[in-house]
Amino acid sequence: MTAHDLDGVMQVELESFPLPWSKESYLGELKNSFATYLVCDLEGEIAGFGGIWVVFEEAHITNVAIASQYRQRGLGTLLMEKLEAVAREKRAQRILLEVRTSNFPAQRMYKNLGFIPTGLRKEYYTDNKEDAIVMTKFLI
Template identity: 65%
Template sequence: MLNRDFIIRKMTEQDIDEVTRIERESFTLPWSRDSYIGELKNSFASYLICDYEGDVAGYGGVWVVFEEAHITNVAVAPIYRKRGMGRALMEELEKIAKDKKAVRILLEVRPSNTPALNMYRSRGYLPTGIRTAYYSDNGEDAILMTKLLF
């Protein structure tokens, strides 16, 4: 899909080194290279890349199991933030979930991640629960957010 000056496409194994670089820049508990290789083989998972002029600028993933979808992660490299790439990735992940007949989509987010919270709220996600001490690096809770897809 074409969005402004970037393209959203499927993640390939050739993207994983750049994905893990962005992962380390974005999260205190980054996923490993092997985790992403495994995810590309997972029949429940779909992973996308935001490609800016041949560079991996961001990525996101979703699992769809029966009627429920779960955003596994979304991140944009710091130098590419605030250009609509995160929103575009979310939009495409939601389309995948709908195409696979999911009726709701959910995700976890740190209460301290204000930019992500604001973006999710603007896309129609509502807080539906708290996962106590979800993040093992500092014991921070996670806000569970849900959006209906019908």
């Protein structure tokens, strides 16, 4: 992801998340040495994006989003596999993420990728006080 991608990223962000990040947040993330952000570019259109932080042995998925017209085509899985490759390249031992308890499609995808539930963050999402399931994939 580059600053040039942000208009397309923001379109996907706004349609995907009840609490969207701001463009300024992404500009800050692009300067963060721990962060890597990837886009899924289909003929010049941003179809999705994902981000990961790798700090020492732990990686954390910050977000993954696919534009509604491109969902259920394997792009989320592809992005997650690419983010896992980043984690492995940087020698992370595990990858963590949070997912809404109501987001069953994402939970299913993460389980299919080898993530397991390892915790619960009570009232994690501030828009509706929904809990987050912490899921982890161990890489070693």
